[in-house]
Amino acid sequence: MITAFVLIRAKGDRIAALGELIAELPQVAEVYSVTGPFDLVALLRLKDIEELDEVVTQGILGLPGVERTETLLAFRAYPRKLLDQGFSLGEG
Amino acid sequence: MITAFVLIRAKGDRIAALGELIAELPQVAEVYSVTGPFDLVALLRLKDIEELDEVVTQGILGLPGVERTETLLAFRAYPRKLLDQGFSLGEG
Amino acid sequence: MITAFVLIRAKGDRIAALGELIAELPQVAEVYSVTGPFDLVALLRLKDIEELDEVVTQGILGLPGVERTETLLAFRAYPRKLLDQGFSLGEG
Amino acid sequence: MITAFVLIRAKGDRIAALGELIAELPQVAEVYSVTGPFDLVALLRLKDIEELDEVVTQGILGLPGVERTETLLAFRAYPRKLLDQGFSLGEG
Amino acid sequence: MITAFVLIRAKGDRIAALGELIAELPQVAEVYSVTGPFDLVALLRLKDIEELDEVVTQGILGLPGVERTETLLAFRAYPRKLLDQGFSLGEG
Amino acid sequence: MITAFVLIRAKGDRIAALGELIAELPQVAEVYSVTGPFDLVALLRLKDIEELDEVVTQGILGLPGVERTETLLAFRAYPRKLLDQGFSLGEG
Amino acid sequence: MITAFVLIRAKGDRIAALGELIAELPQVAEVYSVTGPFDLVALLRLKDIEELDEVVTQGILGLPGVERTETLLAFRAYPRKLLDQGFSLGEG
Amino acid sequence: MITAFVLIRAKGDRIAALGELIAELPQVAEVYSVTGPFDLVALLRLKDIEELDEVVTQGILGLPGVERTETLLAFRAYPRKLLDQGFSLGEG
Amino acid sequence: MITAFVLIRAKGDRIAALGELIAELPQVAEVYSVTGPFDLVALLRLKDIEELDEVVTQGILGLPGVERTETLLAFRAYPRKLLDQGFSLGEG
Amino acid sequence: MITAFVLIRAKGDRIAALGELIAELPQVAEVYSVTGPFDLVALLRLKDIEELDEVVTQGILGLPGVERTETLLAFRAYPRKLLDQGFSLGEG
Numbered sequence: 001m002i003t004a005f006v007l008i009r010a011k012g013d014r015i016a017a018l019g020e021l022i023a024e025l026p027q028v029a030e031v032y033s034v035t036g037p038f039d040l041v042a043l044l045r046l047k048d049i050e051e052l053d054e055v056v057t058q059g060i061l062g063l064p065g066v067e068r069t070e071t072l073l074a075f076r077a078y079p080r081k082l083l084d085q086g087f088s089l090g091e092g
Numbered sequence: 093m094i095t096a097f098v099l100i101r102a103k104g105d106r107i108a109a110l111g112e113l114i115a116e117l118p119q120v121a122e123v124y125s126v127t128g129p130f131d132l133v134a135l136l137r138l139k140d141i142e143e144l145d146e147v148v149t150q151g152i153l154g155l156p157g158v159e160r161t162e163t164l165l166a167f168r169a170y171p172r173k174l175l176d177q178g179f180s181l182g183e184g
Numbered sequence: 185m186i187t188a189f190v191l192i193r194a195k196g197d198r199i200a201a202l203g204e205l206i207a208e209l210p211q212v213a214e215v216y217s218v219t220g221p222f223d224l225v226a227l228l229r230l231k232d233i234e235e236l237d238e239v240v241t242q243g244i245l246g247l248p249g250v251e252r253t254e255t256l257l258a259f260r261a262y263p264r265k266l267l268d269q270g271f272s273l274g275e276g
Numbered sequence: 277m278i279t280a281f282v283l284i285r286a287k288g289d290r291i292a293a294l295g296e297l298i299a300e301l302p303q304v305a306e307v308y309s310v311t312g313p314f315d316l317v318a319l320l321r322l323k324d325i326e327e328l329d330e331v332v333t334q335g336i337l338g339l340p341g342v343e344r345t346e347t348l349l350a351f352r353a354y355p356r357k358l359l360d361q362g363f364s365l366g367e368g
Numbered sequence: 369m370i371t372a373f374v375l376i377r378a379k380g381d382r383i384a385a386l387g388e389l390i391a392e393l394p395q396v397a398e399v400y401s402v403t404g405p406f407d408l409v410a411l412l413r414l415k416d417i418e419e420l421d422e423v424v425t426q427g428i429l430g431l432p433g434v435e436r437t438e439t440l441l442a443f444r445a446y447p448r449k450l451l452d453q454g455f456s457l458g459e460g
Numbered sequence: 461m462i463t464a465f466v467l468i469r470a471k472g473d474r475i476a477a478l479g480e481l482i483a484e485l486p487q488v489a490e491v492y493s494v495t496g497p498f499d500l501v502a503l504l505r506l507k508d509i510e511e512l513d514e515v516v517t518q519g520i521l522g523l524p525g526v527e528r529t530e531t532l533l534a535f536r537a538y539p540r541k542l543l544d545q546g547f548s549l550g551e552g
Numbered sequence: 553m554i555t556a557f558v559l560i561r562a563k564g565d566r567i568a569a570l571g572e573l574i575a576e577l578p579q580v581a582e583v584y585s586v587t588g589p590f591d592l593v594a595l596l597r598l599k600d601i602e603e604l605d606e607v608v609t610q611g612i613l614g615l616p617g618v619e620r621t622e623t624l625l626a627f628r629a630y631p632r633k634l635l636d637q638g639f640s641l642g643e644g
Numbered sequence: 645m646i647t648a649f650v651l652i653r654a655k656g657d658r659i660a661a662l663g664e665l666i667a668e669l670p671q672v673a674e675v676y677s678v679t680g681p682f683d684l685v686a687l688l689r690l691k692d693i694e695e696l697d698e699v700v701t702q703g704i705l706g707l708p709g710v711e712r713t714e715t716l717l718a719f720r721a722y723p724r725k726l727l728d729q730g731f732s733l734g735e736g
Numbered sequence: 737m738i739t740a741f742v743l744i745r746a747k748g749d750r751i752a753a754l755g756e757l758i759a760e761l762p763q764v765a766e767v768y769s770v771t772g773p774f775d776l777v778a779l780l781r782l783k784d785i786e787e788l789d790e791v792v793t794q795g796i797l798g799l800p801g802v803e804r805t806e807t808l809l810a811f812r813a814y815p816r817k818l819l820d821q822g823f824s825l826g827e828g
Numbered sequence: 829m830i831t832a833f834v835l836i837r838a839k840g841d842r843i844a845a846l847g848e849l850i851a852e853l854p855q856v857a858e859v860y861s862v863t864g865p866f867d868l869v870a871l872l873r874l875k876d877i878e879e880l881d882e883v884v885t886q887g888i889l890g891l892p893g894v895e896r897t898e899t900l901l902a903f904r905a906y907p908r909k910l911l912d913q914g915f916s917l918g919e920g
Contacts, residue, residue: 002785003124004587005097005133007164012245012253016237019170032095032166033241035188035255036312041097041164043135049738049785052811053568057585061564069564071587072099072133073809074124075788078111094233096311104797104805108789125793127587127740127807141186141233144259145292149309153288161288163311165257167236187308189281189317191348196429196437200421203354216279216350217425219372219439219495225281225348227319256283256317258308262295278417280495325370325417328443329476333493337472345472347495349441351420371492373465373501375532380705380713384697387538400463400534401701403648403715404864409465409532411503440467440501442492446479462693464863509646509693512719513844517861521840529840531863533717535696554877555768556679557741557777559808571814584739584810593741593808595779601830601877604903605660609677613656621656623679624743624777625901626768627880630755647860649833649869651900663906676831676902680772685833685900687871716835716869718860722847748889748897752881769885771832771899 001045003074006056008040014065015039021063027055038070049073093137095166098148100132106157107131113155119147130162141165185229187258190240192224198249199223205247211239222254233257277321279350282332284316290341291315297339303331314346325349369413371442374424376408382433383407389431395423406438417441461505463534466516468500474525475499481523487515498530509533553597555626558608560592566617567591573615579607590622601625645689647718650700652684658709659683665707671699682714693717737781739810742792744776750801751775757799763791774806785809829873831902834884836868842893843867849891855883866898877901 010018015033022031022042030043044055056071102110107125114123114134122135136147148163194202199217206215206226214227228239240255286294291309298307298318306319320331332347378386383401390399390410398411412423424439470478475493482491482502490503504515512531520529562570567585574583574594582595596607608623654662659677666675666686674687688699700715746754751769758767758778766779780791792807838846843861850859850870858871872883880899888897 003122005126012241012250015241015245016168019168020173023170023172028172030095031170033168033170033237034097034164034166035236035257036162036164037254038164039241041166049809049811052587053585057564057567057591057812061567066564070128070589072126072128072130073587073785073811074126074133075785075809076108076111076125076793078115078123078125080115080120081112104793104802107793107797125789127788127809129589129806131793141257141259144311145309149260149288149291149315153291158288162313165233165259165311167233167257168241187306189310196425196434199425199429200352203352204357207354207356212356214279215354217352217354217421218281218348218350219420219441220346220348221438221497222348223425225350254312256310256312256314258310258317260292260295260309262299262307262309264299264304265296325441325443328495329493333444333472333475333499337475342472346497349417349443349495351417351441352425371490373494380701380710383701383705384536387536388541391538391540396540398463399538401536401538401697402465402532402534403696403717404530404532405714406532407701409534438496440494440496440498442494442501444476444479444493446483446491446493448483448488449480509717509719512863513861517720517840517843517867521843526840530865533693533719533863535693535717536701555766557770568812571812572817575814575816580816582739583814585812585814586741586808586810588806588808590808593810601901601903604679605677609656609659609683609904613659618656622681622772624770624772624774625679625877625903626770626777627877627901628752628755628769628885630759630767630769632759632764633756647858649862660904663904664909667906667908672908674831675906677904677906678833678900678902680898680900682900685902714864716862716864716866718862718869720844720847720861722851722859722861724851724856725848748885748894751885751889769881771880771901773898775885 001047002049003077004044004046004052005072005074006042006044006060007038007070007072008042008060008066009037009068010039011065011067018063018065022060025055025059027051093139094141095169096136096138096144097164097166098134098136098152099130099162099164100134100152100158101129101160102131103157103159110155110157114152117147117151119143185231186233187261188228188230188236189256189258190226190228190244191222191254191256192226192244192250193221193252194223195249195251202247202249206244209239209243211235277323278325279353280320280322280328281348281350282318282320282336283314283346283348284318284336284342285313285344286315287341287343294339294341298336301331301335303327369415370417371445372412372414372420373440373442374410374412374428375406375438375440376410376428376434377405377436378407379433379435386431386433390428393423393427395419461507462509463537464504464506464512465532465534466502466504466520467498467530467532468502468520468526469497469528470499471525471527478523478525482520485515485519487511553599554601555629556596556598556604557624557626558594558596558612559590559622559624560594560612560618561589561620562591563617563619570615570617574612577607577611579603645691646693647721648688648690648696649716649718650686650688650704651682651714651716652686652704652710653681653712654683655709655711662707662709666704669699669703671695737783738785739813740780740782740788741808741810742778742780742796743774743806743808744778744796744802745773745804746775747801747803748775754799754801758796761791761795763787829875830877831905832872832874832880833900833902834870834872834888835866835898835900836870836888836894837865837896838867839893839895846891846893850888853883853887855879
């Protein structure tokens with residue numbers, strides 16, 4: 001499973017509606033309004049990187065009010081060693 | 093529980109070691125090497141925003157090789173309505 | 185109580201009207217026209233971070249003429265130790 | 277009385293110590309660690325703009341670990357009209 | 369007397385007309401077309417900082433074709449010590 | 461006579477000393493500490509643009525603590541038409 | 553043969569259609585949707601740099617939905633020395 | 645004679661037409677489509693800096709499709725000492 | 737097979753040596769000195785995204801003189817439809 | 829013949845010396861100190877783009893005090909049609 005973070009800048013009066021729409025996309029595990037230069041962050045769990053086309057290019061970018069996205073694709077996870085994290089946010 | 097994303101820029105030869113150190117911080121649920129303008133992203137789960145001082149100011153920023161961090165603090169979650177997500181990435 | 189600073193960029197001919205509207209939002213303690221790259225700064229006093237959604241996403245960002253906001257959320261206050269500052273926050 | 281916001285970027289391992297030092301400057305009413313591209317925000321209350329030289333140029337900028345500051349000087353306050361705000365600037 | 373520099377970015381076909389309009393504002397001592405990332409620079413002489421609201425927010429920013437302004441407010445003058453500069457500010 | 465504005469970014473602990481040194485350069489009519497992304501602004505009055513080499517490249521840029529300068533060269537002045545401005549450039 | 557990389561920013565709802573159109577340009581060897589601040593990257597193989605005018609200025613920039621392009625033109629290739637790369641991506 | 649470089653960003657479908665129009669301005673010695681963040685570069689030869697107003701503010705900036713210009717004005721030439729360059733500025 | 741473009745900024749006196757070293761990394765198909773804000777571009781062909789850790793984090797970023805990299809990961813290829821491109825730049 | 833513009837940012841106390849050194853490179857037709865965000869501009873006349881490696885990577889970037897360069901490579905010239913420009917490129 002591949003993790004990606006999509007940082008989203010949107011029109012001010014569309015943020016709440018976009019958050020609700022993006023939450024319904026099947027690859028979106030979590031989506032939040034955030035402080036800072038972006039308005040929303042979506043956390044994706046993908047089977048393969050080709051799914052980015054479905055969720056970002058054809059999913060998020062096609063929604064009215066989305067101005068820009070920047071996708072940070074995780075290519076290496078650093079698991080916790082000292083503590084068992086099997087229950088915390090397993091990748092399985 | 094409060095979610096935050098810490099975007100981290102680090103010295104090139106310190107990224108892997110930093111990923112392993114950051115993974116051990118108790119508020120860090122996940123940490124990844126990512127594509128794009130930042131080198132690492134840490135996903136935090138916090139009891140309150142005062143914990144940012146412990147994990148970011150005194151934790152991550154004190155590690156050798158960290159050049160800058162930018163914290164995106166989630167202030168509203170958009171839960172999935174149509175599908176039950178109780179199992180997907182529970183906040184509990 | 186949580187403090188946040190909202191930096192606001194607005195259309196030039198809307199700044200004065202926006203300042204007056206933002207001053208009426210209940211979480212806004214002070215709002216000013218400022219020099220520099222932003223046009224207005226609002227100082228917020230919040231009960232919890234969820235109130236950011238009400239005041240920023242649904243309050244400020246919905247006002248006509250607001251182009252962008254950037255929210256700086258305080259997560260640690262540094263109180264004055266040497267001098268009593270009990271009186272020092274008043275506007276005089 | 278003139279209000280100004282000083283946005284401060286600092287070396288990661290100096291932020292907490294700087295917050296405590298800046299809090300002791302007499303024109304600094306409040307100072308916080310904040311999320312976003314800056315590390316600290318200081319809220320100033322000044323008798324006149326010449327005091328900026330004392331507090332910023334000779335005060336904050338001379339402290340070890342300060343990398344950059346950007347000062348937003350308020351030149352117009354928008355008072356609340358509908359509600360009495362006489363009590364609203366306290367930290368409660 | 370307070371000095372301020374207003375850096376102005378404007379629509380290309382409006383620069384000359386804007387220069388002429390801004391020159392008529394009473395607090396504007398000089399205004400120029402300039403090289404570099406801004407199009408016009410206005411040199412202001414103000415009685416107090418509240419006048420910035422009149423000349424910038426309500427004056428310059430309300431003119432058609434102004435895209436952005438950035439105001440640099442002088443808070444300390446460095447007078448020449450070795451030479452008498454009493455005559456040096458004239459335009460010759 | 462040619463007017464130019466030199467925006468100067470300097471090391472924090474050198475700003476006051478630099479202001480005093482720059483004030484002594486013969487082409488510098490005024491120099492100020494300013495709010496915003498630059499630390500100092502120098503107002504130049506030049507006989508010809510070749511003097512920029514003397515005052516900027518060999519003068520200001522050679523002073524210890526200067527990090528960057530950006531020169532905005534005026535190529536058109538917009539004189540006031542309605543009011544006589546013969547007296548308006550003085551510092552009063 | 554000259555190699556160039558064209559980084560393309562496009563309207564969100566036009567990316568997929570643009571990728572397909574750009575793929576048909578004769579100098580475009582490969583084109584991809586990519587993560588990061590740009591949306592598409594086109595890899596060009598050119599006979600001479602004048603062909604950039606045909607493929608970029610008149611080709612890509614004329615397509616509806618293209619917002620900006622930035623062209624990185626290769627002026628020196630570093631061939632692999634240790635391994636025979638005759639088959640890998642020959643320049644011929 | 646004064647040399648200046650005007651860096652021009654333009655609408656994608658107007659670049660070729662703009663290049664042809666700008667080439668006809670009498671102070672424009674050369675104009676090119678270029679790689680990088682700007683679309684066109686014009687090389688100017690001016691009698692005095694006041695001509696910038698004619699060629700840039702009233703000439704280039706008034707042409708439809710020009711989005712921004714940035715003018716780099718040469719204030720010191722470094723002539724070649726070792727070799728005679730009397731012939732070297734021609735286009736050959 | 738996954739394609740990625742690594743944009744590399746390097747110290748000026750190390751660019752040529754870095755180009756030769758990067759060319760030897762097994763996942764690097766091509767590497768070039770380029771015009772524009774980056775110094776080198778490496779074209780990668782990867783078996784999976786985890787290889788980015790080997791080639792970028794541990795490979796390129798560990799080389800002396802590399803200042804920053806930005807990786808653009810391709811997640812969708814747009815194949816040419818009208819013409820057979822089997823011979824042009826085969827991925828095999 | 830290929831034309832390129834190299835924009836150079838340099839250490840303040842090295843600009844004049846660098847201008848003199850760069851003027852001696854055989855592909856450099858002209859070099860100037862300029863106003864704006866860059867310090868020097870070199871105008872190159874090249875036989876082919878491979879010469880950029882010699883003049884920029886190994887020439888300019890190897891000189892002490894050069895901090896960054898950005899090369900704008902001309903790929904289309906727009907010749908003047910209405911007037912004969914055979915004489916117009918000389919320095920007079």
